[in-house]
Amino acid sequence: MTTKTAILDAFGTVVRIGSRTNPYRHLLREGIKQGRRPHSRDAHVIMTQNLELHELAEHLGIRLSEPRRVEIESALQAELNSIEAYPDAIEAVAMLRERGVALGICSNLAKPYGAAVKRLFPSMDAYAFSFEVGAAKPDPRIYQALLEMVDATRGSSAGAASEVWMVGDSARCDRDGARAVGIEGHYLDRSGASSIQDLVQFADFVLE
Known part of the structure; x- marks a missing residue:
């Protein structure tokens, strides 16, 4: 049985900054x-x-x-x-985990922010952070690093891609960049301007 994989962006998708100090x-x-x-x-x-x-x-x-x-x-x-998890992210991750979906977080961020993401989502199967990979989305290397970590590249690339989904709040990085490497990428827009408006909706889509 091929394992489904769901890749989530971090900031603006599963976590948010409550108080920006820049x-x-x-x-x-x-x-x-x-x-x-x-x-x-x-x-x-x-x-x-x-x-x-x-x-x-x-x-x-x-x-x-x-x-x-x-x-x-x-x-x-x-x-x-001040970083906190989106409530729908907690719910979506629990839904996907319960159904045996492999989970990863793929994000562009500076080193100190990685620990905060792991603190809020400690049980993911893999984390591909730009500061660790040395490449930032939409560079194909960061998606590939994540896929290798969750062992989603078994078999042909086309077969693997059909079982890998990604979602995030950047159309360029999380939808288009993911699709460029064969991942089914989706754009999250919490304002309602996209077909994916929250992560529970995304989880339902993956589990269909």
């Missing part, structure tokens, strides 16, 4: 004050380097005084502490 924006602003010009790939670097915030600052060539480092890291911790 610590990485503050870090980049420190760089600007020091004459460092913002780069279009800064966000990509933040999400694909397996580095703590102070290590990332050094990697980017941004100097942080001890008081400023403590201030930004405190803001980061406050944001991490």
